[in-house]
Amino acid sequence: xTGVSQNPRHKITKRGxxxxxxxDPISEHNRLYWYRQTLGQGPEFLTYFQNEAQLEKSRxxxxxFSAERPKGSFSTLEIQRTEQGDSAMYLCASSPLDRLTYxxxxxPGTRLTVT
Amino acid sequence: AxxxxxxxxxxxxxxxxDVTLDCVYETRDTTxxxxxxxxxxxxxxxxxxxxxxxxxxxxxxxxxxxxxxxxTSSFNFTIxxxxxxxxxxxxxALSGIVSGGYNKLIFGAGTRLAVHP
Numbered sequence: 001x002t003g004v005s006q007n008p009r010h011k012i013t014k015r016g017x018x019x020x021x022x023x024d025p026i027s028e029h030n031r032l033y034w035y036r037q038t039l040g041q042g043p044e045f046l047t048y049f050q051n052e053a054q055l056e057k058s059r060x061x062x063x064x065f066s067a068e069r070p071k072g073s074f075s076t077l078e079i080q081r082t083e084q085g086d087s088a089m090y091l092c093a094s095s096p097l098d099r100l101t102y103x104x105x106x107x108p109g110t111r112l113t114v115t
Numbered sequence: 116a117x118x119x120x121x122x123x124x125x126x127x128x129x130x131x132x133d134v135t136l137d138c139v140y141e142t143r144d145t146t147x148x149x150x151x152x153x154x155x156x157x158x159x160x161x162x163x164x165x166x167x168x169x170x171x172x173x174x175x176x177x178x179x180x181x182x183x184x185x186x187t188s189s190f191n192f193t194i195x196x197x198x199x200x201x202x203x204x205x206x207x208a209l210s211g212i213v214s215g216g217y218n219k220l221i222f223g224a225g226t227r228l229a230v231h232p
Contacts, residue, residue: 031217033219033220035220040224040225041224041225042119042206042208042222042223042224042225043160043206043220043222044222045219045220045221048217048219050217055217056213056217056219089158091160093160097216102148102165102210102212102218103150103162103165104162104220105162106152106159106160106161106162107159108157108158108159109158109159111158
């Protein structure tokens with residue numbers, strides 16, 4: 001059973017460019033979360049998918065951010081017109097639909113640097 | 116509003132010392148869950164423990180132990196006989212349950228633990 005995988009692991013982009021990150025959750029995990037972690041802080045919730053449905057979006061997710069999970073498996077997070085303030089680690093987590101399991105399993109993250 | 120406070124930003128110990136990481140939380144929910152995660156230098160958050168609000172039993176797992184006290188809203192984590200491999204950032208997290216059964220984690224700022232040989 002492989003864990004959550006994220007690609008790319010590192011991304012350096014120039015301000016104003018668009019970037020897209022991919023997350024592959026643990027197979028058969030219906031719940032998928034995106035978090036953002038800035039230097040020296042804990043992760044902050046961005047959005048949640050149950051299967052292909054996006055059920056919650058944080059106020060942190062501005063109009064420049066969009067996330068999808070088209071077939072209920074992998075998910076993508078796109079940032080348009082990147083800004084220096086978008087520099088952070090973007091973490092993906094998954095968990096099963098089982099209501100008794102509330103811990104989330106995290107991927108290694110994608111570190112974004114906007115220059 | 117929910118909030119998690121980890122007042123210790125950094126802790127430095129010598130190998131084999133015991134160390135306690137503090138976590139204080141705030142929530143209005145009557146049912147909630149508390150978690151500890153470890154983030155080694157590689158960056159991946161590793162799940163350590165989950166605790167339900169209605170279960171105040173302390174738990175021990177090898178060199179790790181957790182002390183949950185609802186009266187003081189604390190969920191402290193102790194590492195006994197620390198080892199260099201314990202060096203990491205440790206996060207305490209809190210969640211309620213949103214209608215629909217999912218939970219979003221509210222993390223503290225983390226405590227960086229450095230264990231020196």
